[in-house]
Amino acid sequence: MASAPTSAENLPQHGTALTGKYLTFSLAGESYGVPVLKVREIITMLHITTVPQMPPYVKGVINLRGKVIPVIDLRTKLGLPAASLTVSNCIVVVQITPTGMETKNIGLIVDAVEEVANLAQDDIEPAPDFGGTINVEYLLGMATLKGHVKSLLDIDRVIAIDGLIPSLENNA
Structure with a gap:
């Protein structure tokens, strides 16, 4: 069985293609970031209508203003411990472009939004190599900002893991 690509393969020339602005947010006490160009808006928690199966x-x-937007709990998606929703939770609406599919908006429940950070090449490194059994292909890299490490997510890959997009199209 072929091993999953490492995040170093996703990080051309040690971060040069990944420099720029990132929206950072917290999940389970850790910091994450997504490219600002993927973010459409940040909204307070709204009523979420459950969808069976x-x-x-x-x-x-x-x-959201007449558009039906699927919402995922990013904590659960990333295998982090579950937590009750609080007033600091919000929904980050991101635009994803799965391979071979049209662009879609997806809502991500996060614990709290932190900041928009401008990351330079020196701030970004490949994710550590955890070995062939741990899949890090959803990480763009790791950023060090103000002494803290932030995991930079390839949100298209995070959403595509487990075939989420086709199931949303069939039910939403």
């Missing part, structure tokens, strides 16, 4: 990380859908 979805994986546990798919919380349902929201109506």
Whole structure:
């Protein structure tokens, strides 16, 4: 069985293609980032309508100005411990472009939004190599900012893991 590509393969020339602005947010006490160009908006928690037969990380859908947007719990999707929703939780609406498919908006439940950070080449490194059994292909890299490490997510790959997009199209 072929091993999954390492994040170093996703990080051309030690971060040069990944420099720029990232929206950073917290999940389970850790910091994560997604490229600002993927972010459409940040909204407070809305009523989420559940959709039957979805994986546990798919919380349902929201109506955002007349558009139905699927919402996933990013904590659950990434295998982090579950937590009750609080007033600091919000939904980050991101635009994803799965391979061979049209662009879609997806809502991500996060614990709290931190900041928009401008990352330079020296701030970004490949994710550590954990060995062939741990899949890190959803990581763009790791950023060090103000002395803290932030995991930079390839949100298209995070959403595509487990075939989420086809199931959302069939049910949403």
